[in-house]
Amino acid sequence: xxxxxxxAEFHDCRCAPSLLRETSALExxxxxxxxxxxxxxxxQIFHGFGTPERPAGATGAVVLAESHLAVxxxxxxxxxxADLYVCNFSRDNRSAAESAFLHLQNAxxxxxxERQEVLRGGLEPPLPGPANLG
Amino acid sequence: xxxxxxxAEFHDCRCAPSLLRETSALExxxxxxxxxxxxxxxxQIFHGFGTPERPAGATGAVVLAESHLAVxxxxxxxxxxADLYVCNFSRDNRSAAESAFLHLQNAxxxxxxERQEVLRGGLEPPLPGPANLG
Numbered sequence: 001x002x003x004x005x006x007x008a009e010f011h012d013c014r015c016a017p018s019l020l021r022e023t024s025a026l027e028x029x030x031x032x033x034x035x036x037x038x039x040x041x042x043x044q045i046f047h048g049f050g051t052p053e054r055p056a057g058a059t060g061a062v063v064l065a066e067s068h069l070a071v072x073x074x075x076x077x078x079x080x081x082a083d084l085y086v087c088n089f090s091r092d093n094r095s096a097a098e099s100a101f102l103h104l105q106n107a108x109x110x111x112x113x114e115r116q117e118v119l120r121g122g123l124e125p126p127l128p129g130p131a132n133l134g
Numbered sequence: 135x136x137x138x139x140x141x142a143e144f145h146d147c148r149c150a151p152s153l154l155r156e157t158s159a160l161e162x163x164x165x166x167x168x169x170x171x172x173x174x175x176x177x178q179i180f181h182g183f184g185t186p187e188r189p190a191g192a193t194g195a196v197v198l199a200e201s202h203l204a205v206x207x208x209x210x211x212x213x214x215x216a217d218l219y220v221c222n223f224s225r226d227n228r229s230a231a232e233s234a235f236l237h238l239q240n241a242x243x244x245x246x247x248e249r250q251e252v253l254r255g256g257l258e259p260p261l262p263g264p265a266n267l268g
Contacts (some may be wrong), residue, residue, distance in 0.1 A: 001208055001211065001215055007254060009135055009255050042193070043179045043180075043181045045178065045195065046177075049199070059176070059202070060177075061204065063180075063194060063204075067193070068204045068206075070201070070202045070219070072135075072221070081135055081201075081255065083217075083219065085204070085215075087206075087215075114254075116254075118250055118252060120248075121143050121215065121248070
């Protein structure tokens with residue numbers, strides 16, 4: 001349960017506007033950020049707002065063996081909120097979290113980033129089980 | 135984008151053990167917590183670890199028009215981590231977030247709860263769009 005939760009707001013994003021509007025583009029970036037960082041994607045779900053003619057942002061979550069990444073876009077503000085929680089259960093996943101965060105930042109190209117970190121879980125975990133890498 | 139992110143660890147959960155092991159049970163509670171609080175569920179995804187004979191916890195996310203709820207169970211620790219992010223874009227969703235949090239707490243019946251809150255987003259939002267309730 002012990003882990004790191006990174007919460008970020010990306011403002012003034014200079015990426016292609018389609019990345020903030022198109023659900024499939026957002027999903028590709030979010031999944032790639034996790035996979036390229038060595039995190040284990042077990043499921044994902046994304047949803048687009050608005051209509052095909054007038055897309056109004058997208059939102060979604062990538063469920064990880066190590067916990068999750070959630071992203072929400074605000075195309076009208078050129079902004080994105082993202083939060084990534086990685087548990088350090090069977091191994092220390094902090095460097096993977098940093099790598100995934102950097103991937104997102106490089107994709108959205110924010111002019112300004114707000115970032116907060118929360119250390120979660122007060123119990124030392126026991127030895128890891130076989131299935132959950134978190 | 136401005137909003138409240140509640141992050142919690144529920145320890146020593148006294149709920150039925152099946153709620154921590156069975157993906158469908160966890161999903162029902164998570165979705166009900168959001169719906170009963172008046173939040174708008176747009177999608178959800180849950181994943182179970184282990185095998186049907188030896189379930190090893192479950193994890194998932196409920197994607198909301200107002201942002202998301204993510205939950206992860208640790209049956210071997212009788213513990214759950216949950217985080218709920220609600221944006222206050224077109225309305226103040228803080229009381230709905232508190233209501234959903236209370237629903238989760240009542241369902242998992244933790245002996246001890248760790249809770250942290252993060253206020254997110256430094257920009258005052260513009261007037262709301264029609265589709266995104268966050």
